[in-house]
Amino acid sequence: MFGYRVPSPDEAMLISGGRRGLGGAPFRVVTGHGKFVLPFFRKVRFLTLAMCESEVAETCVTRQGIALTVRAVIAFKVGNDNESIVNAGQRFLSDQDQMSVLTGRIFAGHLRSIIGSMTVEEIVTERQKLATEVLDTSKAEMAKIGLIVDSLQIQSIDDGDAGYIDAMSAPHKAAIQRQAQIAQARASQEAAEAQQEAARNQAEYQRQTAVVQAQYQAEVDQAQARAAQAGPLAQAHAQQEVLLAQTELAQRAAELRQQQLVAEIVKPAEAEAERIRVLALAEAERMKIQAEAAASHDRVALDRMLIDQLPQIVKEAAGGLQGANVNVLNGADGLGEIAAGLVGQGLTILDSVRKNLGGSQGKDLEAKSGRVEIE
Template sequence: MFGYRVPAPDEAMLISGGRRGLGGAPFRVVTGHGKFVLPVFRKTRFLTLAMCESEVAETCVTRQGIALTVKAVIAFKVGNDHESIVNAGQRFLSDQDQMSILTGRIFAGHLRSIIGSMTVEEIVTERQKLATEVLETSKTEMAKIGLSVDSLQIQSIDDGDTGYIEAMSAPHKAAIQRQAQIAQAQATQASVEAQQAAARNQAEYARQTAVVQAEYSAQVDRAQAQAAQAGPLAQAHAQQEVLAAQTELALRAAELRQQQLVAEIVKPAEAEAERIRVLAVADAERMRIQAAAAASHDRVALDRMLIDQLPQIVKEAAAGLSGANVNVLNGADGLSEIAAGLVSQGLTILDSVRKNLGEDGAAASSGAVEVRRRGNGDGKVDID
């Protein structure tokens, strides 16, 4: 559209004429969008916001008085904030290439200042420290002109023909060379050892081969000798087996004869002895039973004799009471008690006599029992 202007993504559009910009700036700043600009009455210019590069090659003197040529690369751009764009526009809008030139000069001065406070050893071994200090000291000045530094890289440090840096590295070179020589010697030694080990392995392999060949030859000789002796050995083994079979046959014949003798002589004798023993035991048992029967018969006869004498015993006991002075308190019941007592006394006497006769075998076999009554006038009865 006529009069409508749009800046590129890496540009800032500066519109002059008309009212002033923010903060009293002599122009208005537009980034990221378009703006309608009146022709003739307004003027539009563009300031780059892209990354720029500046190279520095400066001869600096260290704290030790040694001149060093330092080469560095600075990456910078116009700041994204409104103030930085205004500052850069006022300084570089008409000639934007001056940004790289001025930046190089600023950093060259700071490099001389920082390197002048350091030794060669520090500069060589601590390049990042050098770059950081240069960035920190130049940050304020770069901000005043609307520029911001993204990075500073020290590319090279050269001492010219003085040879200081080379001399400084000489001990390290010597150490590296010494390590290289040691490594080479170790490699040579390892190679020689490997060759010697290979030779030993070959010799060992040859020895093992000879041993195996000798063993094979010995095995062949043994096989041939065994084959030559196979016939006689087979015949001897056959004879040995025949003898073993004959021996086994003789042993079996002896065992059979022994079994026959046992069956014909020992077993009949044992049977006869057992028969005699059984007969003897039976005869002894018969005699014992007969003796027991005879003794039982005598006992039965004795018991019958005692039973026959029981009435006479009771009678004698009652006769002993005839002269006694007995008072009957309970009438007929009292008389019954006296009669029962007499019978009980008679049975007790009978049982005592049977026990005594059982203990005395001679008295039991005779069967003589004497029962006497002895009266002493007090109503008591004694039985012998």
């Protein structure tokens, strides 16, 4: 838009002409927003608010009279308040690069002043103290020209060819070297001990590995030996089982042969012997019977004759009972007993006759005699 101007975020817009600025400043300060500016009647200029840098390399003499070259870097910028912007704008608006030159000169003067009151040892060992004192002493002066310092860094301190700093650091270097040597020796010793420990561990590991390998090899050998023996043992076991089976088969064959021999020879022989014995007994019995028959041929004839006469004898014995008073006590049984008694008497007579005739044996004729009461 024509006549409307806006400053960058790191810039301050200075508008001159027309009304004066705050506090009687010759221009108005605008930051962070735009402003309508009448052309031809107003003039606009921009002042940087960005961070600037200034380097300082100054030769300073210490309290001991030793010249030191001090190198430092100062980071600064224009203050954000209107007063700082006005002060800086009035001094550096036409040539803003002069801010770095003037800042370097200001800090160089303060460095020479502060270093002149310090010893080399203090400067070397207390750099932060040096930077702080330089900042404190330059703060008011920098504020007058509208600048503020963010940081001051002492980069290096050099005494040239004087060798004072080297001499000062020699004991520390010696101590450091000694400590370094001790540390190196300790490290070497620890390294040697570590190597020895590693060697021992390696040897122990190799020993354990050898033992394990030997055990494994022994187990493998045993397994191989068992495997090698397994075949012959199995074959021997199989042969033993075959022999046992053959032995059992032979025993069964022998038993079968024995049974066959008994069936074929012994049993027929026993049967033949039994047949012969029976035949012999039969023959002996036949001869005995023939002998007895021959011896008793005549006796049989006599017995037959007596048997033929037995009814007559019984009849004669019964005749003696005629006219006798016989009481039969038990009925029909009593009559049977009487008859049997008569027959028995007849047989007794017959036997007596036989004995008297020749003493031959006969068959006993038994008869039950009844209970007869004769009056």
